[in-house]
Amino acid sequence: MGSSHVDLSKRHTEKPSFSPEKLAEVQALMNSYPEGKHKSALIRILHIAEEEFGGWLSIETMDYVAELMNIQPIEVYEVATFYTMFNLDPVGKYVFEVCRTGPCMLVGSDQIIDYIGEKLNIKVGETSSDGMFTLKTAECLGACGYAPMLQCGKKFHEHLTKERVDEVIASYREGKVPN
Ligand code: FES
Numbered sequence: 001m002g003s004s005h006v007d008l009s010k011r012h013t014e015k016p017s018f019s020p021e022k023l024a025e026v027q028a029l030m031n032s033y034p035e036g037k038h039k040s041a042l043i044r045i046l047h048i049a050e051e052e053f054g055g056w057l058s059i060e061t062m063d064y065v066a067e068l069m070n071i072q073p074i075e076v077y078e079v080a081t082f083y084t085m086f087n088l089d090p091v092g093k094y095v096f097e098v099c100r101t102g103p104c105m106l107v108g109s110d111q112i113i114d115y116i117g118e119k120l121n122i123k124v125g126e127t128s129s130d131g132m133f134t135l136k137t138a139e140c141l142g143a144c145g146y147a148p149m150l151q152c153g154k155k156f157h158e159h160l161t162k163e164r165v166d167e168v169i170a171s172y173r174e175g176k177v178p179n
Helices: 020-031 038-052 059-069 073-082 102-106 109-120 162-173
Strands: 094-099 133-138 150-152 155-157
Touching: 020 038, 038 059, 038 073, 059 073, 094 109, 102 109, 109 133, 109 162, 150 162
Parallel strands: 094 133
Antiparallel strands: 094 150, 150 155
16 A cells, blocks of 8 residues: 555635536526525535536535525535535545445455555545545445445446456546446
8 A cells, every 4th residue: 555645635726616507507406495495405506516616525615505505604514524425525536435334345345445445556535646536435325236336426336346346447547437
């Protein structure tokens, strides 16, 4: 294991700002709730913010969302820090969330986590030196029958073996979503 994780800045250099299209989407989401209840759109809006601003939520991004929604920043922080699917630190282009709950652990998720770490020269929570991959662990992702597995974005990669991990990483490196 080396210390090759990327030393990414934890702050954005520019104030975040949605494109007009995303702004319209955010507005429509807030309008879909009864008057005074628009805060119910917060989780979906945070997902959009994460997609738009590099895959993670900086303080500036959360403050921007609070300003847009006319709510207090703390109301955004408490949601963003509660749900583990939000990234509060910079991440790589692809985030591997490897399930480590019982059924996956029984069929080798620990070995898969170790193998990915060795292959990318990172520990859990770190990003590869090329900025491509972040390794995280997750609790049951609802695919226990296909264990061991990992989630990357919306894609599940199941029945993982070392060979399968090699294929998955190689495909992402080529810019292709693995089958
Ligand atoms: S235990 Fe891994 S998906 Fe359920």
